[in-house]
Amino acid sequence: MVLTNYWMLLIWILTVGLFLNVVIPKTLVTIEGKSEYRWGKFSAFLLVVPYIVWAGFRTDWFGDTPVYRMSFYDAASSLSALPAYAASQTKDTGFYVLNSLFKIFISSSSVVFFLAIAAFQMFCIMRTYRKYSSDYWMSIFLFIVSTDYLSYMHNGMRQFIAVCGIFACFGFILKKEYLKTIIVILLLSTIHQTCLIMIPIIFIVQGKAFNKRTFIFIILTILVLVSLNQFTSFLENALKETQYNDTLLTSVWKDDDGTSIFRVIVYSVPMILSIFGKKYIDQANNPMINICVNCSIVTSLLYIVSKFTSGIFIGRLPIYTSLTGYILLPWLIDHIFEKKSAGIIKIIMMLLYVLFFYYQMHFSWKLL
Template sequence: MSITNYWFQLIWILTAGIILTRFLSKKQEIVMGRIEERWQMAPAVLLVIPYIIAAALRSDNFGDTYAYRRVFSEAPNRLAELPFYLQGIKKDKGFSVFMVVLKSFIGNSSVCFFLIIAAIQMLCMAFIYRKYSENYWMSIFIFVAGTDYMSWCQNGIRQFLAIAIIMAGFPLLLKRKYVPLTVIILLGATFHASALLMVPIIFIVQGKAWNKKSVLCILGCILILIFVNRFTDGMNDALSNTQYSNMVTDWKEWEDNGTNPIRVFVYSIPMIFSVVGRRQIKEADNPVVNIMTNFSILTSGIAVVSMKTSGIFIGRLISYGSVYSASILLPWEMENIFTENSAKIIKSAAVLGYIGFFYYQMHFIWGLI
């Protein structure tokens, strides 16, 4: 059995999700010293359960699902065979260890394999969004309708597992506990080496919104765009002795023309709104919002660079920031930057816009609906 009706992703969030929002009571809790109104834990988890199940029952006709299913089937199911198995693994051995340990408990069921991975991914997101987002429903809606759910929970699961692990450590980022957070990042990097990018990022995003570090990131991205050929040559040299040694060559051979400009615009919306609402962000002086704003600047910069370089290799780095900027910052901006009436219009336009983008990506780009 596999789920291939992708419309359900919107139907669930727009029906059951809205019912949960309207009729289930919320609770007050303290977030960063402020009393905030948040979803109860049970309905917050209930909202994402169908997406966990759908990821487990997905078909092989999208992304790298077939490849992961094959790798899982070929992996040993006894821990005693793990050392020998790892001798043939050249990169990201943490994922291989995780897979073999998991298989020793669940057997050969790839459905259970995908179910457990999706549960880790979605529940890490749910716990962070429930606590730190101004509008939990909107956070999950943006993740689903923006097609990041399909991109990462039904494709690229190894990298997104690393992202979810790091995301679970977000409270440490707020408390500036860099040592334990770095340990978590290094753990995530054993699943996907690109997670090491988060080591400098956790320092870059700290501080007030739109600080000097953020401006330098923008200037750096502009310089990369101006000298894009030198950038790619330098990257090729820097990665020559790593597992990504053929990255630049591969994206040129595969005729990877970069991230779709429409997707780049979608990822840049939180940053654009942060410019419009810079005064409100400054007055709020909310540590969560400050960090998310800086994440949005970094995300937009990487997205623009990926548009001119590689959507497959550089574009995949966007997700390290977009899981924060799109689904936490954007709902806050909608609620706090605009007047009450304007906010209603903006939120309605956002819902319609994301539904339109969902159809565009799923139909015209991926051919799934």
């Protein structure tokens, strides 16, 4: 059950996944008042089961896994010890309380804990893509092949709990139920403080694609890039009292040369394609797609800033909006191109993403 051959990440979804996509009948459901065909719950779950298992049984040498495992072992083992343990935590107390409650009431096995976290994360992704994506298989494929799966479910697990919790509330954002969304964000900020960035973003992404708010965000980004030295100083001062203070005091922050330009380009694809397809986006005037387009703008701009500042800190923020890009891309291709051309474009897109997967896995992470 331990993942040793990372090509299996693609082999599963390109074999069993495509088989399920073709053979299993789709279910007719009502989405935002419209009847559309979607994957059934069982087949949608079956597609992602191996990714839950692989994340749960990951080895200690991958990313931050040993840190998370040790924090689980160090967590309180009884309710009487929990208050003192929680009080000893100086940041993201909610995560450590979660560790303790799981250890006390469910299991003292770190593997079981990792499996439970992976199941929660993948359920949020599966549920949202199944409901809102016009191509569930493609959305899951993009999530895996982009290496988001490994980056966050095998590495940045704590932040991804917050990311997935907010992503599961995509319907709240769509319906402008801001109070509910902000309550969820505030609760999840006890797991990872970075999710507070979503409070202004849920307002920025509302409205039509490429609206005034997004243009203001673009202008602010340009100002940040123009005054980069001042922004970096401001960022360092702002982070001194946060969970990233330790990072600032080490050479890791000073030696950080920003996010890879290849990653910036890859994550900007949904925004770039949206520019070319703006006419079709405006014609559809689909609130969900409008939000996804505006999220893609935020994603691209945050990655651009991270390229010139910090891939360690700023480069981790776009994940809060980039997951919607995997809803947007299949929709854009289906609506911009004719049916035959759309099929060819999807194949080309998949091949390019596989190349990025190989680049990231082989050259950046040395895993292939």
